[in-house]
Amino acid sequence: MERELLLLGLLRRRDMHGYQLHEFIERFMQTCVDLKKPTAYYLLDKLAQAGYVAQSEEREGNRPPRRVYTLTEAGEQYFQTLLAQNLADYLPARFAGSVGLAFLDVLEAGNAAALLRQRRTVLANHLAQAQSAPPHGGSFQLVLEHQIVHLQSELTWLDEVINRLEGAA
Amino acid sequence: MERELLLLGLLRRRDMHGYQLHEFIERFMQTCVDLKKPTAYYLLDKLAQAGYVAQSEEREGNRPPRRVYTLTEAGEQYFQTLLAQNLADYLPARFAGSVGLAFLDVLEAGNAAALLRQRRTVLANHLAQAQSAPPHGGSFQLVLEHQIVHLQSELTWLDEVINRLEGAA
């Protein structure tokens, strides 16, 4: 449901068309959702059919006409419901990367440390990118903040694991 | 790929049948993977067809016969490859719950705080459960440790957000 929540929430601020929504989400929300273009259009269509958003064609010059979406009353209600649900519930993140950790002892300590140092580089890059992102208006800043706090905690822990391995080597 | 990695890694320690594998994963690995029974059987079949595991029927008394899987040489190779990849790469977790945070300012501060306190309860439960889990052998302990560190960081941050909201109210 979080994709719908996001789309509705963005439309709540101002009317937008699909391309615009997709672009915004890709640029600023990549940390929590990743929705492709076809999915965006599909979801918008579904929301429109459910009556949560209204469409209106708009053309500027000879450019391809665009379908602008507006939040309806029902949409606002639905948004509030989804928002309350999303905030009240904590759905634990799945760490696909943890699986490998379970088999760390399969490898010789030096070898394992080398691989984790590679992981550390990737992680540090993510963190640097998050930290260099321009500040965002309102609560959107919270999302970024959360991401940074999380990545920092990850980095600290990874360093500790690497240290242990190198101490053992 | 992390599901395959997990299955191969478990079979590497000892031969197991599908039911056993599924049960183990559900009980001890729920933090990083969640694979249902049909998926487990499907995956094992795929791994068998690819030659990474070998099957052998086994029956105990009149109980339903079970298909025991054994890691092959090729499977061991594949496991090593997957493991190295998994360790070297950091794939950022997606926080579906963050979406709601982006729209926190839509709600009146007290209201928002109330919802987040609910979230906090759920989160605290997850943490308590992770902390009370019995220690695991070898590197499996790392997975649990990681989960605990993560949940603690989440809780700390959540508390800070709630504090800010209550300060503003």
Place this chain on the structure above:
DNA sequence: TTTTCCATGTAACTCGTTACATGATTTC
């Protein structure tokens, strides 16, 4: 003039889930 950007979609496919089916065995 060729590439990139704007703007929207469709079709086919993959992955995984739900719900269902089977049947023996142990536990209540």
Place this chain on the structure above:
DNA sequence: GAAATCATGTAACGAGTTACATGGAAAA
């Protein structure tokens, strides 16, 4: 005798992705 457990699957479905198609406009 009923329910839960052991053990394996199939069939139908759903959500989301990839690859493809279209076509004008701006930029290189």
